[in-house]
Every structure is written in structure tokens, then in C-alpha cells.
Amino acid sequence: MKRIYIYTLGIVALFSCSKQLDVTPPNNITEEQIQELLSSGDEKKIQLVLGGMANNMPKMINFGALGSESRYASNQGFDAMRNLEGNDIVFGTRNLVMFGGDEYNLRDFISDASDKNFPYWSYGWNMVNTANKMLNYIGDDIVNTNKKLQEFKARGLILRAFAYNYLMENYQDAYLQGGKSKLGLSLYDRFAPVQESKARSSSEETYAFIKNDIKEAIRLLKEAGVGFTADKTDFDLGVAYFILAKVSLWTGDWTTTVSACNEILAKYPNLMTEAVYGGKNKAGATTPEFRPEQNGFLNIDINPEVILGFPVGEAVTVHNWWMNCFAEGNGGLGEGFARIDERLYSRIDNHDFRINSFLKNDFGEYTYPTNGVKRIIPSYANLKFAATHGMGSEDKKNVGRVSCYYMRSSEVLLMKAEALAQDQKGGDAKDALNVLLKARTIAGQTVLTCDTYSGMQGMDPLDMVKFQTRLELWGEGGREFYNNKRWNIPVNRASSANHVDKSSYAVSKMTLQIPLDEMQYNNKADQN
Template sequence: MKKIFLFFIAGTLFVSCNKKLDVAPPNNITDEQIQELLKSGDEATIRTVLGGMANSMPRAFNYGGSGNSESRYTNVFGLEVMRNLEGNDIVFGDQNLTIFGGDEYRFLDFISEGTNKNSPYWFFAWNGITTANKMLNYLDDATVGSNTILKEFKARGLILRAYSYNFLMENYQDAYLQGGKDKLGMPLYDTYLPTQESKARATATETYNFIKADLQQAIQYLKDAGKGYTAEVNDFDLGVANFILARVALWTGDWATVISSTNDILTNYPNLLPQSAYGATNDGTQASPIMRPEKNGFLNNAVNPEVIFGFPLGDALTTHNMWMNPFAEAEGGLLRGYQRIDARLYNSIAADDFRKNAFMATAWGDYTYPTNNDKRTIPAYTNLKFAATHGLGSDDKKNVGKNTAYFFRTSEALLMKAEAQAQSGDAAGAKATLNKLLAARTKAGATTLTVDNYPGMAGLTPLQMVQLQTRIELWGEGGREFFNNKRWNIAVNRSGSTNHVDKSSYPVSKMTLQIPLDEMMYNDKMVQN
């Protein structure tokens, strides 16, 4: 009989509810007692016993990792911003920089087993797996039965575990369709025991089958529980489960699943981000801009109909905005780490595509940062996609950076569908799907853009069209370019860029991280990549 101590069950209320639940003192409550309480079927009891853990599943996205004390590595937004810098499409600043991010931009070592730029990705994912398994321990089939609340709770744990394992595969193995299929995956843990024996790595195929099974079961449980597409963006619902499943299926070449999952999402999220909310709107002048985050759909979920999963003001981590916002008093602005678009990609955006307005066509002279009245000239090509001069709900420029956050949105689902169609030979379907995005990105009053009249797409194959539009639409979001380059077998080559500070190239073969040294030392069954 195993004793489960209070700190293992984060957020539960055994102390205050001890008499109500009529169980042993909290530090002596056992697994068996907890499961008996869950089997009772009483909703109030179930929510008291397990509600805190279940509610913590989505919030695990707000955790980063350990192994590095710098803020860019203490949450997933920071981890993904670092991935953004390791590609073709983002230019980091307008001069060589020694601030954080400079090493990643110059492709200094971020993959070896001993570097502290590697291990936080490992810690982030394994924290998610452990958090999920702690709750899933209590939710075996016999305990869950036909109870809809327990099915919903179990679905949350399965979603978090699946996302975390997929995060590991994206970072720590070659892309499945680029040689990774025949390589090793991850050790598969489906229970939590503090002293359990370490496991060896499963195959990549076994790992992806495990991930897909978790997501498919989660989707069925959510349906059984009547938990479909919810209005709350910070919970795990069918939209989140289908989005992650589509992303996994895209990596493994399961085109039919990509299409069915994204169709489900697009039916429930039919509206795309409007021109009025696509990046910053300047209500002042270039010399003294006023850019309210309330109007920016990338900073305010309330005006973004695409948000499938994210967090509200207060819960949202602001690391991404700190790095991407040129008016932030941090790396992204005051310290000159301006996040700029490669001129090659900028020039491929059609003149009548309003996404071009999300980047500065010319330099902006002498912006005054509020705390110390420091002035900086913000260079051409700097993004306005994530720009704001204020924080949400604040008139004080010193509060810049207060914003909501999103992880998954509709446009990416649409682009995943278009890619699956192109990859499976449905050229007409891929073009029709892309045309929906292009129509939604056409400037008001201009002729509707299509794959046939978009200048930068002349002569491209359907897959190349998808790749270009993915790079434009998802610029600066979630490290997507890095992972897509890895998946598409596209090396980094900045030599032809007119505005990249660093002209390096970087091969796909070096986009896979080594297993961190700590894991190699303490798991005698682990095999290095």
C-alpha cells in the first residue's frame, strides 16, 4: 500500500475537507482511499480530491524547466523564442549582439549533451509527463468507468502527456519522414513512481503510436463527457486535442488524420484574424507611436477569433512579448535585439497582403523608452506584429509587456490541412485551402489574392506554396520555422540575405539535440543520439 503525501496532489484540499471526506489524516491517505473516493461518483468529492490536479494540466504549459537560470529558459515561450532565432526568416538585431539570443542566432552550440541551452527543453517536457502521470495514476479504467467527470479529467492528463512526448520528439530526434522513422524514440512511462526503474528508449514508431493513442483516447473521453469546443481558451478541449493530433500526424505523414482533425477544428473556428487586429495599429506618429495592445490580436485574445488555446491577462507569460516587441524595455527593444524579418521573405509578401504592414518598411528614428528616457533608432524590417507601446489596460508605457498569450490558432490548422492535401497529391484541394487564407489576408479594397495571382508564388508547386505561406503567416510564432525546416529538410542559408547580420548556414543534420548529460549519467539504459 503506497502512501501519497499532500504535496504530490497539488491544489487539492485534503486539510480543509478532511472531516467532510471522512478519510485518514492527509499525510496518511493512500492510493486506494483516493480511488475509492473517486469511484463514489459524487461530483463534489471528485472535484475536491482531484480537481486541483486536473486544473493544473493546462497550466503546465506555463512551466519551463530547470538547468538554466535565465528567464528565456524558464518557460516554454522563452524556449520557443530561442528556436525562432535558429532559422532563415528572423534577423536578430541590426548588429552583432552579445545579449542573450546572440549565441543561438550565430548557431553556437545549442545541441550538445552538456550545454545549458539544451537541457531546459528536456526538463520542460518531462515535467509535463510527470505532472500528467501523477494524476493518471488514479484514473485506471476501473476507477473511471462511465463517470463523465473522471473521463474529462483523464483526457486532460492524456493531452498533456501526448504534447510533452511530441515536444521531446520534435527536439530530440530527427524528423520522422527524414530518417527519424528508423531511429529511437523516448522511454515510455505511463505511470508515476518516485523510485521506478529507468526505461530504455522505445522506437520512434512506438513513441508516436503511444502519443497518438493518448490523443485518440482523450478525444473519445472528451466526447463522452460532453466536453467539446469550449468558450474558455485556457482549458483542454476538443480543439486542443485535435490540434496536437494534427501536428503529430503531420510529422508522421498521416495525411488523412491531419485533414480530418483540422476539418473538425476549422468547422468550430471558422473565422480568421481580421486586418484591424493583425499586429499593431499606430494611433500616434512614427516619432511618437501609440500602439495599444487592446487592438492587437497577437497580444489580446479578446480580438483574436483564432485562439484555440492560450491564457488570459495575469496568467499569461510575457516572455515572448519581451523578446518580440521592439518597444519593450528588454532584449527585444531597449537592448537592440530587434526581431526583424529577412528581406527575402519580406519581398515575397504581396503588396496587397496586409501582413506586409506587420513589418517596418523603413527605420524609425529615436524612439524614447520610458524608464530612463533612452533613445534608440529602430531599424527597417523590425516587426510590428507583436508591437505595443503600452500594457493591456494601462496608460503607463512602463507597463509595456502586459498581454494575453496564445499557443495554437486557426491559421496554423488551416495551413496544416493545406500541407496534408499537397503532400497526399490533392493539389486542387491544397490550393483551395490556401485561397481561404489569402482571401482573409487581402487588404481592404484590393483584388482578392489567390494562389494564381500572388506574385511570390508564381511557378511554385502546391507544397512550396504552402511552405511560403506558412513562413509568412507563422513568422515569429512558437519556433515553427525551425521545426518546419527540420521536417521539410530545409537547411538554413542566410548568404543571400541583404539584412541578416550573421550570414551563416546550418544543416538539418544538426537540428536534433543530444540527450542531456544528466539523463545519460542517471539512466543506465539511455542511448545517445
């Protein structure tokens, strides 16, 4: 990684606080002085020196940058494009020549020179570098037992673990589908403006590095007295355990997955109710109104599942722009409606209220506010992320004014269920799924279970988990794409009644090549 493009994200300069710290000469703090200040144990000085960098760590996940193409100018744009590269999301009602069209039609997004490849690489390495810039200053000899430094170091380790895992999800085959024996990533635990390139380590070494980071972060948070905090925007034990569970599931460490999930579920026992689970099917309404304040996917304040998320004003909202059929972006006015594949929809039990988050029939015409253009909202369009207004606004042009989330406890429950099923504990896996199914049963109906759910008859426990994961996490964070890699499920749309593109796509083609820029500037880089 000899050369990497770094986005400007408002990293706080360490040299701007010399007057406050009474350091001479002013505005010229040396690294030795920084180390001395950190070693002093003075919490106020530590906050002044590193607080800005430490507070920025969670914001790196909630990433938005200036760019001409929104699809590759933010993390949510990346995820929205991944959503289109699978089976379960249909893109519009006809072939669309617009952003998302190439991805949905499964044109090249993996080659080393593809403009649909490098942004993922840059996003991941930008997080690694940002974490390492701070971690440079807080080695174990500096941290010792200082609680503030323990907390700050944990934040850097969490971000680095998240970033490396993200890169592995994209740039290598799934660990249990042949990736274990292949190359991982170059492992950097320090940052320097000019530093010697490293060869790629093995996948086993890379995941060991990731797990060591996240386990050390958990230890530091516990010693610092930082548990499961009420602040949804920070890195706490919930975020750390979520990453540990995800990495452990990817690498087949079922015991650790279950243990990490149990830690989270003990603190997040409540799931979203029917009242706040997305928009509701109101076909035939002449003037539809979907308020984001009442939607747990758009308002994290009413969603008890949110482990990491950001409020209005801080939230990146590109996902809403793509997934909301009432938005004046490509996902609505542009007719790039995000629709559910009828093959998945047809298996949703009629007593499962998630069926009401998708249109069974055409909604009818909706008038978009800016120019009065009307569009037919088509059948199978999702209402999960529907909003006709912005949060706290009567202006329909402000539909993008919402909050966002990146981790929630339903996914944790599903990770636990999968680990149990993979570990041949089918009964326990079904018990975990039954918790979710009970919470998703329409009020007044007999509680759904794995044994009574109509669309899961004849399935074994693992297939039940896969089905419920596809349904519960539909349209969220590109999860289907990454799960298809893990489960060795190719894209095959041939039998779908409503897919516009009927392509197939092999799992072997879901792994991105190392970008050309890296291959040119890192003389030790090996291509996938």
C-alpha cells in the first residue's frame, strides 16, 4: 500500500491546541511533547490532544464525500450498489440506463481497472490509515491503565478491525468457500506518510489480526468502564461484539459467534414492533403519507434494535435516496424502484407483518413535488424505507431528512441462529429464529414459529435461517451480496417473474481484483 488516496474528513490537527496546553513554541507541538502530554495521565490534556481523532472513529463508518456519482461517493452508495448485485432486489420495471443499471445488469464491477472497484478499496484503506494515525500515539506503554487512553485506543482498534473485515469481504473469496487457503491483505499496524510496502499476508493471518484487534478493544473497553452506552453514535461494547460476531461467523468460529451475540442480545432484548416496522401497504390511497418519524428504519430514536446509528443532520442518507420510492432521486422519480423478487415475496407468511412492507399490486400514481411529475409506484416496490416527508418537515422535497443505522439486533439474532445451525444445533437455531418470528407476527394472529411458517415447510434449520436472513435484512447494507458469497449462492434470476434482467452470476466472480492503482504502486502486491 505504498500510495493510497485519502479523503479529507475533518481529522483534527494535533498542532492547533498548543496554547491551551501551554506548550512552547506555540503552534508547533513535537511528537515528543505529544507523548509527554499523553503520558501525564491528565484527562483534559489527553482529550485536547486526541479527543478529536478519537471522536472521529465512528464517523468514518458513516462516510459521505463529495463526488460526481452518488453511488460511489459514500459508504451507503457502495451498499446500495451491492444490493443490486443479487437475487432479491429487482431494479425498476424496465431496463434502465442510469446509475445502478450496470450493477443490476451484472456488468464488470470486479476487474482491477473498473471504476466500480476502487472506491471500496479506498474506503477500507482510508479507515485503516485513519485508525493507525491515532494508534501511532497510544502504544501499550503510553496507555497503561489510563481509562481515557484505553477508551481511545479501543476506538481505533474497532475501526481498524471493521475496515480490514470490510476489505476481506470484498477482496477475497469467503473464508469457508476456499478463501482460507488464499491471500489476505497487507497488515499495517502503523501509519506513515511514506512507508515501505508490505506483501499480502495469508487469509488466516489477516483474520487473526482482525480478531486480535477486536478482542483487545473489548478488553480495553471493559477496563475503561465503557459498556453498552445509550449513545448510538459511539463505539461501545455493542459495536465491538457485533464485529466479533460477524468476523467469527465468516470464519466458522461458531462458539465465539454465539457467545458474542448473547452478550449483545442480553442488552438489546426488544425488537421492533409492527407499528414502527417500515411503511405499511396502503394501496389505493389517493394522497399517500408516510412519515419517517413513525418508521424505525428511518428514525433510530424509535428503534430499540439500533446498536450503531446516526441522527438527522449527521446521518448519510444516500440509502434513502435509492430505496425510497417517494424520493426525488433515482429510487423514485428516476424509476429505479427497489422491488422485491416475487420468488421471495411469495414465501412470506400471510401472518408475517413484513409482507406489508412490499406492494402486492401497483400503488397508483404519485406526484413528485418539485415539478409535479407523476409516476406509477409498481407492484413489489418496497415500503420498508418509505417516506413522503422529511423528519419534522411538511415539505415533501425533504424526504432525505432521516436518520440512519448500520448495526441492529435482529441481525445479531440471525447470526446467532446461523452459528447454531452451522454447528449442527438445529433445535437451538430454531429457538433463536422463533424469537424473531414471534416479534414479526401480525397482532391478533397465532404466533408464527419455524414449524408453522408456511414458506419454510420442508426446510432444514440452516435453510430456515438463510430465508429469514434474506427477508429480515432485505435491502440493508448489501447484506445479500456478502451472504451469497458466504453461502455459495450464485445469482440466478431466470425463474423470476418480475426481474427485468434474467442474468446469472457465479460466486467465483463476486471477489474483486486488487485495484490497478495498488498493483502499480505496491511492488509487493499480488493479484487475486
